[in-house]
Amino acid sequence: MRVARPAFYLSQNLISRTGVVLTTTTGITLVIAFASLLLGYQPNPYVGILLYLILPSIFVLGLILIPIGIYKDFRKQRHLGTLPTAYPRVDFSQSGIRRTVMFVAIMTAINVPIFAIASYRGTVYMESTQFCGQTCHQVMYPEYTAYQRSPHARVACVECHIGPGAPWFVRSKLSGTYQVFAVTFNLYPRPIPTPIHNLRPARETCEQCHWPERFSGDKLVIRTKFADDEKNSLTRSVLLVHIGGRNPDRKLVGIHGRHLGLVAYLAPDKKRQEIPWVSYRNEDGTVTEFASTEAPPKADLLAHGERRTMDCMDCHNRPTHTFDMPEGAVNREMAAGRFSSSLPFIHEVAIDLLKKDYRSRAVAETELPEALRQYYRENYPAVYNAQRAAIEEAAKALWYIYEGNVFPEMNIAWGIYPNNLGHNDFPGCFRCHDGNHKSKGGKEITQDCNACHALLAMDEADPKILHELAGGN
Ligand code: HEC
Ligand code: HEC
Ligand code: HEC
Ligand code: HEC
Ligand code: HEC
Known part of the structure; x- marks a missing residue:
C-alpha cells in the first residue's frame, strides 16, 4: 500500500475535497434519478438537460478536481520543502483507514456504472426528437411544428440530419456543441439559413428508407382550388405526374429516373434558386452542358463554383419542414x-x-x-x-x-423557405426547365408540360376525367 500513501496524504486539500463532494453528491442524485426512470418517470426536456447533461458534467468535473488538488498540493509542498520523507503508513489495522478505503472502493464501484449509464443516456437523449425539437424551443420551433404535420412526423430528426455511422455522429456532436453555445448566447441567425451546406448526402439518409430505383410509375394528383368570388367557386386540376424510376424494361425514366446521378449544376446564390449552368450525362455516357441564355453563368462561377450533383434534396428540399403559401x-x-x-x-x-x-x-x-x-x-x-x-x-x-x-x-414569414418541388409558388423545376437553358448544339432542357405530367384537366369545375376514373361517364 506504499503507492497509495501519497494520494491519501495529499488529498487532504480543498480542491480534492470539493471534487469528492461534487462527485458523491451528483453521483447519488443520479442514482436516485435513474432509479426513478426505471420506475417509469418521464422527465420533461428541461429536467432532461439537467439530468443527462449538467449533472454528469459536474460529476466528471469532480472526478477531475481530485487529482488536480493532489498535484497542486504536491507541488506546493515540494516547493516549501514540507513534503514528508516518508508518507504516513496506510495502516489497515487502523479503523479510520479501513473506513476510508472501503469508502473509496464502494464509491468507485458505484461511480463507474453511473458514468457509463450517464454517458449512454446522455447521447440517447440528445438524439431524441424531444431534445432537437423542444429543448431549443424557439430556435427549432418552426421546423418542429411543420415536422409534426408532415408525413415524416414519426421519423426522428437524427434520421435525416445525422444518419447512421460513427464519423457523422462525431461530426454532428462537434457542430452540435457549437449550436448549444450559439443558442445559449443568442448568436444564431434568424431564420436559420437553408440549404444546410454540410447536410449529409441523401444517399446516406433518405435512401436508408426510400430507394430511388424503385419504380414509382405515374402518380395521380388532384389539386382543388377555390375562387375569390362570393360563392368561393371550386375548380380542380388533374395531373398524372411521371415519377418514374427504373421501369420494367430496366430503363431510367421520368422525374426520378432522369436526374439522379446524371445531372450536376452550378448555383451562384446560397439558396440555389438561380441555376445558370447544368450538365447532363446521357445514356451513352456523353455529357451535354446547358447554359442559361437569359442569365449566362459568369466565368468565375464556371471556374471556381461548386459543382453539385443533384440528389433528393434538390427537389424534395422541404420533405418534412413544409411551409405553405x-x-x-x-x-x-x-x-x-x-x-x-x-x-x-x-x-x-x-x-x-x-x-x-x-x-x-x-x-x-x-x-x-x-x-x-x-x-x-x-x-x-x-x-x-x-x-x-x-x-x-x-x-x-x-x-x-x-x-x-x-x-x-x-423572422419566418410566408415564402421565406422556397420549396423546389413544382413551379407554381417558386421557380422549383423551372430553375432549369425554363426553356432558356440551351446547349451549344442547340438542345434545350425541356419545358414541355407533358414531359413531367399529363395535364388531364386544368382548373375545371367538374373534370370529366374524374367521372371516367370513377367508372361512370
Ligand atoms: C425526412 C427528413 C428530415 C427530418 C425527419 C427532419 N429534417 Fe430538418 N431538414 C431536412 C431537410 C431536407 C432540410 C433542408 C436541407 C437543405 O435544404 O439543405 C432540413 C432543414 C432543417 C433546418 C434548417 C432550417 C430550415 O427550415 O430549412 C432545421 C433547423 C431543421 N431541419 C431541424 C429539424 C428538427 C428539429 C427535426 C426534428 C423535429 C428535423 N429537422 C427533422 C430533413 C429532415
Ligand atoms: C426513417 C425512414 C425515413 C427517412 C430517413 C426518410 N423518409 Fe421519407 N418517408 C418515410 C415514410 C415512412 C413515409 C411515408 C409516410 C406516409 O405514407 O404517411 C415517407 C414519405 C416520403 C415522401 C412522400 C410524402 C407524401 O407527401 O406522400 C417523400 C417525398 C419522402 N418521404 C422523401 C424523403 C426525403 C427527401 C428524405 C431525406 C431527406 C426522406 N424521405 C427520409 C420514411 C423515411
Ligand atoms: C428532379 C426532382 C426530384 C428528385 C431529384 C427526386 N424526386 Fe422524389 N419526387 C419528385 C416529384 C415531382 C414527385 C411527385 C410529387 C407529387 O406530386 O406528390 C416525387 C415523389 C416522390 C415520392 C412519393 C412517391 C409516391 O409514390 O407517392 C417519394 C417517396 C420520393 N419522391 C422520394 C425521393 C427520394 C428518396 C429521392 C432521392 C433518391 C428523390 N425522391 C429524388 C421529384 C424528385
Ligand atoms: C439542376 C437543373 C434541373 C432541375 C432543378 C430539374 N431538372 Fe429535370 N432535367 C434536367 C436536365 C439537364 C434534364 C435532361 C435534359 C432533358 O431531357 O431535357 C432533365 C430531364 C428531366 C425529365 C426528362 C425529360 C424527358 O424528356 O424525358 C423530366 C421528366 C424532368 N427533368 C422533370 C423535372 C422535375 C419535375 C423537376 C422539379 C421537381 C426537375 N426536373 C428539376 C435538369 C433539371
Ligand atoms: C420540369 C417538369 C415540369 C414541367 C415542364 C411543367 N410542370 Fe407543371 N408541375 C410539375 C410538378 C413537379 C408539379 C407539382 C405536382 C404536385 O403538386 O404534386 C407541377 C404542377 C402543376 C400544376 C398544378 C399546380 C397547382 O397547384 O395548381 C399545374 C396546373 C401545372 N403544373 C401546369 C403546367 C403547365 C401548363 C406546364 C407547361 C407550360 C407545366 N406545368 C410544365 C412539373 C412540371
Missing part, C-alpha cells in the same frame, strides 16, 4: 373540409387576413379570429347571426394555418 394552405384546408366554403368570400378574406402583418404570434392568435368575426358582423350580419359555428370553425382554421407557417420571432 397562404393560397395553397387555404385551398388545401378548405378542400379537406377544415372549414366551410358556404361563407361568402371566405376564400379571399382568409388569404387577406393571413397575409396581414401581426407583431407576434400572440397578437395574431387574438386578432386573426376577431378580424374574421368583424368582417361578417359588418358585411353580412345575417350570415353572422345564422352561421356563428361555421365562422368560429373558420377562425380556428386560420389560426391553425398561421400557427404552422409564420414565426415573427424567428
